[in-house]
Amino acid sequence: GAVVSQHPSWVICKSGTSVKIECRSLDFQATTMFWYRQFPKQSLMLMATSNEGSKATYEQGVEKDKFLINHASLTLSTLTVTSAHPEDSSFYICSPRAREAFFGQGTRLTVV
Amino acid sequence: GENVEQHPSTLSVQEGDSAVIKCTYSDSASNYFPWYKQELGKRPQLIIDIRSNVGEKKDQRIAVTLNKTAKHFSLHITETQPEDSAVYFCAASVRRGNKLVFGAGTILRVKS
Numbered sequence: 001g002a003v004v005s006q007h008p009s010w011v012i013c014k015s016g017t018s019v020k021i022e023c024r025s026l027d028f029q030a031t032t033m034f035w036y037r038q039f040p041k042q043s044l045m046l047m048a049t050s051n052e053g054s055k056a057t058y059e060q061g062v063e064k065d066k067f068l069i070n071h072a073s074l075t076l077s078t079l080t081v082t083s084a085h086p087e088d089s090s091f092y093i094c095s096p097r098a099r100e101a102f103f104g105q106g107t108r109l110t111v112v
Numbered sequence: 113g114e115n116v117e118q119h120p121s122t123l124s125v126q127e128g129d130s131a132v133i134k135c136t137y138s139d140s141a142s143n144y145f146p147w148y149k150q151e152l153g154k155r156p157q158l159i160i161d162i163r164s165n166v167g168e169k170k171d172q173r174i175a176v177t178l179n180k181t182a183k184h185f186s187l188h189i190t191e192t193q194p195e196d197s198a199v200y201f202c203a204a205s206v207r208r209g210n211k212l213v214f215g216a217g218t219i220l221r222v223k224s
Contacts, residue, residue: 034211034212041217042216042217043201043214043215043216043217044156044201044214045214046211046212046213049210049211093155093156098144098205098210098211098212099144099146099161099205100146100158100161101146101158101212102158103155103156104155105154105155106154106155108153
């Protein structure tokens with residue numbers, strides 16, 4: 001079946017630095033990518049939806065200048081957490097569709 | 113509004129007993145209702161889903177029921193096993209099906 005590969009699986013960074021997370025669709029074309037954030041012991045919250053070749057759509061309360069999303073090709077969508085702070089520490093996970101959604105492996109970000 | 117409530121937040125059952133998790137949703141236009149199982153540190157996995165034109169769906173030990181009038185749906189797991197222990201999330205489609213809103217999650221513990 002279709003697979004989305006997410007990297008890195010975990011990352012530790014210092015406050016103020018930026019971190020890029022990649023989601024690659026393997027053997028299928030992803031025109032859309034849904035980016036979620038999951039804080040410890042909480043649910044998945046949709047942050048933004050990226051669309052190939054156009055601007056991403058951000059959910060209310062999500063800073064578009066802090067969470068940069070790029071979907072430049074049908075096989076790659078990236079999320080960059082800029083100027084990361086400890087409160088950005090979370091599990092970030094992507095999915096190429098809403099119905100029958102399947103997810104990347106997730107990225108556990110720890111900002112120290 | 114877009115809201116999904118899930119109960120209980122934790123559920124402990126004895127191996128072999130049944131477990132029931134309930135969710136209610138607020139968007140009357142929701143027409144797709146998936147359930148996900150998430151083991152510690154891993155990505156959510158789709159275990160069963162139901163569409164609004166169906167009242168019940170079963171897959172071996174797992175079943176989901178939907179009451180559109182009351183706007184609630186439930187997950188039923190029979191003959192529970194220790195490997196069923198995980199966090200379970202319900203979700204409902206909103207925004208004409210292009211977004212999933214997740215419930216807060218239920219920690220299921222199956223005691224052997």
